[in-house]
Structure formats: structure tokens, C-alpha cells
Amino acid sequence: MQPTADRTEWFPIMLRMEGARAMVVGGGDVAANKVRLLLPTGAQVHVLSAHLCPELHDLARDGTITHTPHDATVQDAPNWLDADSYRLVYLATDDAALNGALAALCQARNIPVCAVDDPAVSSFITPALVTRGRVQVAVSTGGAAPVLARRLRARIEQALPAGLNRLADFMQAQRGWLGQVMPDTAQRRHLWERFLDGAGGQLGLQGQTAAARRELDTLLENHPTQGEVWLVGAGPGDPDLLTLAALRLLQDADAILYDNLVAPEILNYARRDAERIFVGKSRSRHTLPQDDINSELVRRAQAGQRVLRLKGGDPFIFGRGGEEIETLVQAGIRFRIVPGVSAANGCAAYAGIPLTHRDCAQSCLFMTGHARADGSISLDWQSIALHNQTVVIYMGLSALPELCARLMERGLPPDWPAALIEHGTLPDQRVVVGTLATLPDQAATQTVRSPALIIIGEVIRHRVLPAHADAP
Numbered sequence: 001m002q003p004t005a006d007r008t009e010w011f012p013i014m015l016r017m018e019g020a021r022a023m024v025v026g027g028g029d030v031a032a033n034k035v036r037l038l039l040p041t042g043a044q045v046h047v048l049s050a051h052l053c054p055e056l057h058d059l060a061r062d063g064t065i066t067h068t069p070h071d072a073t074v075q076d077a078p079n080w081l082d083a084d085s086y087r088l089v090y091l092a093t094d095d096a097a098l099n100g101a102l103a104a105l106c107q108a109r110n111i112p113v114c115a116v117d118d119p120a121v122s123s124f125i126t127p128a129l130v131t132r133g134r135v136q137v138a139v140s141t142g143g144a145a146p147v148l149a150r151r152l153r154a155r156i157e158q159a160l161p162a163g164l165n166r167l168a169d170f171m172q173a174q175r176g177w178l179g180q181v182m183p184d185t186a187q188r189r190h191l192w193e194r195f196l197d198g199a200g201g202q203l204g205l206q207g208q209t210a211a212a213r214r215e216l217d218t219l220l221e222n223h224p225t226q227g228e229v230w231l232v233g234a235g236p237g238d239p240d241l242l243t244l245a246a247l248r249l250l251q252d253a254d255a256i257l258y259d260n261l262v263a264p265e266i267l268n269y270a271r272r273d274a275e276r277i278f279v280g281k282s283r284s285r286h287t288l289p290q291d292d293i294n295s296e297l298v299r300r301a302q303a304g305q306r307v308l309r310l311k312g313g314d315p316f317i318f319g320r321g322g323e324e325i326e327t328l329v330q331a332g333i334r335f336r337i338v339p340g341v342s343a344a345n346g347c348a349a350y351a352g353i354p355l356t357h358r359d360c361a362q363s364c365l366f367m368t369g370h371a372r373a374d375g376s377i378s379l380d381w382q383s384i385a386l387h388n389q390t391v392v393i394y395m396g397l398s399a400l401p402e403l404c405a406r407l408m409e410r411g412l413p414p415d416w417p418a419a420l421i422e423h424g425t426l427p428d429q430r431v432v433v434g435t436l437a438t439l440p441d442q443a444a445t446q447t448v449r450s451p452a453l454i455i456i457g458e459v460i461r462h463r464v465l466p467a468h469a470d471a472p
């Protein structure tokens with residue numbers, strides 16, 4: 001399978017090396033780099049090479065590594081590979097063909113092998129590492145761009161505080177007793193997150209163990225038994241439009257209930273083991289009725305979960321967020337609301353259409369074009385069909401002919417500008433620009449699909465094409 005944007009053939013793991021045998025073939029500086037990586041793990045490192053660089057020579061002399069003064073060949077490799085069991089082998093000779101042949105022998109014996117600078121013949125590769133004692137951050141580009149990995153490592157290096165190891169040591173020391181007084185893993189995770197987000201994190205970094213322990217005890221005493229619900233706007237599609245709050249809560253949530261308008265890439269930002277529950281609602285398909293969604297939120301929060309209700313755009317703009325909050329209030333569940341970029345803002349910006357303009361639009365109206373079952377729409381058309389106003393219509397695609405007809409009946413001219421934005425802010429965004437008279441036909445002939453937003457008003461004449469937008 002070819003690696004793609006969200007696929008890679010490399011699986012990241014941490015390998016226990018303490019006491020295990022590791023072979024390094026080659027005696028130069030590259031081999032020395034690998035030996036240097038292995039030694040802090042407590043591995044028993046054996047080097048195979050007729051010549052050793054000064055660093056490896058010193059390590060062999062003082063017994064830190066063992067050494068066979070012989071250059072490996074394909075003929076004798078089976079002897080030493082079969083004689084000892086190696087947890088891994090590094091091939092660091094200058095001879096790429098020899099490295100390749102030796103790698104094949106290792107692979108045939110299922111011994112993890114890395115031929116330096118040759119991922120194609122390797123079964124593992126070494127990531128760029130940022131180390132703070134037991135805390136390690138590994139960066140890999142799957143062997144494609146080691147220089148890029150090193151650049152990223154340098155950035156992470158700058159961002160990570162020096163005391164991380166102290167903090168990790170403190171947390172390790174508390175695990176035993178905390179596991180006994182708080183056996184529920186999710187509850188323990190919540191407690192640690194509150195500790196790290198509060199004063200505890202800093203105290204641990206500074207090595208103030210007693211004060212950090214007092215902080216942990218206080219949090220434990222006041223730990224809420226009930227969970228909570230976070231009602232979060234995911235924006236109109238482009239993950240770049242997520243708020244920082246949404247991003248953080250995505251990392252903290254135990255369960256995520258999401259709609260069909262939430263772009264799949266956005267769920268990639270969630271904690272890996274968070275439950276993801278699709279409750280998608282669309283005009284024709286109600287996967288879970290609203291009442292069931294409301295009770296699911298309550299049930300999960302009462303069971304102690306931190307539930308993220310993720311909605312497309314903004315939860316309070318045609319998002320039924322108000323109804324969900326009312327249910328939570330009635331059930332006495334704690335909640336938080338995080339606004340999102342609504343489709344109107346996102347689509348207008350990515351299509352280059354200002355929503356207001358000093359010369360022609362002093363107000364902007366957000367309305368729904370959702371028709372009743374009989375196809376009619378009951379609205380105060382007189383207050384909508386105004387000349388100095390922009391009208392943004394959500395959920396109006398299927399009623400577009402009816403909407404345009406009503407606006408013309410109420411006095412807007414047939415050549416009044418109107419636009420449709422399909423899949424706004426997403427890579428396949430399309431913008432169709434026309435007039436009240438032409439837009440319904442344009443939508444039909446160009447097969448515009450949901451989600452699509454309608455913008456009506458003279459602001460469309462002020463459209464400028466930003467980098468994201470396609471041509472009309």
C-alpha cells in the first residue's frame with residue numbers, strides 16, 4: 001500500500017532495550033551515533049568491524065561495548081546472526097550493497113534491522129529524538145526527509161521545558177497509591193489533566209515535590225464525580241478555522257458526538273482513544289432524533305464522561321445548540337459552550353464576498369431557507385427584501401427557486417446579485433455567481449450539492465478573489 005496524506009508504512013513503538021543484545025555493524029562515526037543512542041537504554045551493544053573510530057575504540061577498551069575486529073561479509077553473517085539473539089541490528093558500513101544484503105538476511109530471520117540512510121531495505125528506522133530523561137518525543141518523516149525531521153526536532157527542543165523529566169518522575173511516583181484510591185482510569189486521567197493544567201504542572205517541573213503532592217491531594221478531594229458536556233463549534237470545514245479552545249477540548253474529551261457537517265479531518269485532532277459517535281443529521285436522514293441526542297449527552301455526563309458535542313459551524317446558529325443546553329440545565333449537568341466560525345463567515349471570507357459594505361449593505365440577515373413539508377416557506381418577506389441589506393440563507397438549496405421568486409415579488413429586481421457557495425472553505429469549494437433570476441437554473445445545470453450557502457445582495461459586486469477561491 002502506498003503512503004498517502006494520512007497513511008504511512010511505519011508504525012511508531014518504543015522498544016525495551018535494557019539488557020537486550022544489539023548489534024552494530026560498522027566502526028565509523030555513523031556507527032558511533034547509533035551506539036550513543038543505544039547505550040542510555042542499558043542495551044548490551046556489540047560492534048562488528050575491523051576498524052573502530054576513536055570514540056568506539058575507547059568504549060570497547062573500557063568494556064562499555066563488546067567488539068569483534070572483523071568486517072562483516074554476506075558469507076559469514078548467518079553464523080553470527082544465528083549464534084546470538086539480537087533484539088535489533090544496525091547496519092552502518094560504507095558499502096550500501098553489503099548493508100542491503102545483510103538487511104535481507106536479518107529480515108529473513110525476523111530480526112529488526114536498520115540500514116543507515118536506506119529505509120527501503122530496513123524494517124525499522126530511527127526517528128529524530130528530543131529527550132528529557134524518560135520523556136522522549138520522536139519525529140519521523142518515514143525516512144523521506146531526515147533534514148525536515150531534524151528541523152522539527154529543533155523546534156520541539158526549544159518548546160519543551162527542561163524539568164519535564166522531574167515532572168514525569170513525580171507522576172510515576174504517585175501512580176501506585178492513586179490507582180488504589182481512584183481505580184477508574186478515565187477519572188484518573190481527568191485528575192491528572194486538571195493537575196497539569198493547573199499549578200501542579202509547574203510545581204512538578206520545578207521539582208517541588210511536596211507542594212505538587214499537596215496540590216494533587218486537594219484536587220483529589222474536590223474531584224467532581226459527574227462529567228460535563230462541551231458544546232463546540234467545529235467551523236464550516238477547513239480545520240484551520242477551529243478555535244484553540246475547540247482544539248484543546250478535542251484532546252481532552254472522552255466521547256465525541258458529531259454531526260454530518262463536521263469534516264473528517266477535524267476528528268483527527270481528537271484524543272486517539274476517545275469514543276466517536278456519529279449522530280449526523282441531514283434534511284432527509286435523521287440518524288439519531290434530537291431527543292435521543294439530548295438524553296445521550298445527559299446519560300454520558302452522569303456516568304462521569306467529558307462529552308464533546310461537536311457541531312458544524314457555530315452551535316448557536318441554526319445548530320439546535322439551545323435545545324441541547326436546556327436539557328443539560330434541567331438535568332443539572334455542567335456545560336461549556338465554545339463558538340465556531342459559522343458558515344456565513346467562513347464561506348463569505350473564502351469566496352471573497354464581504355458581508356457588509358459601507359456603500360450598499362448596512363445590515364446582514366442570517367435566515368433559514370428550510371421549507372415545510374409542502375414546500376412553502378413562511379417568512380416576513382417585506383423585511384427580507386431590502387435594498388441595503390445582505391441576506392445569507394442557510395439550508396436553502398432545495399427551496400432556491402421559491403426563495404428567489406418571493407424576493408422578486410417583494411420588490412428586489414431580477415438582476416439583483418445572488419451567489420451560491422458549495423462546500424465552503426473546503427478544498428472542493430465552488431462559488432456560483434448570478435442573479436435572483438438566473439441562480440436557480442445555474443444551481444440546477446451546475447448540480448450544486450449540499451452543504452451550500454446562499455448570499456444575496458449588492459455586496460457580491462464587491463467580490464475579490466482570495467487565494468482559496470475558485471473563479472466564478
Ligand SMILES: C[S@@+](CC[C@H](N)C(=O)[O-])C[C@H]1O[C@@H](n2cnc3c(N)ncnc32)[C@H](O)[C@@H]1O
Pocket residue numbers: 236237261311312313314315316317318319341342343344347393394395396421422423424425426450451452453454
Ligand atoms: C443545520 S445548518 C448548520 C449551520 C451551522 N451551525 C453554522 O453555524 O454554520 C446547515 C447549513 O449550513 C450551511 N453550511 C454549513 N457548512 C457549510 C459549508 N461548508 N459550505 C456551505 N454551506 C454550509 C448550509 O446551508 C447547510 O445546509
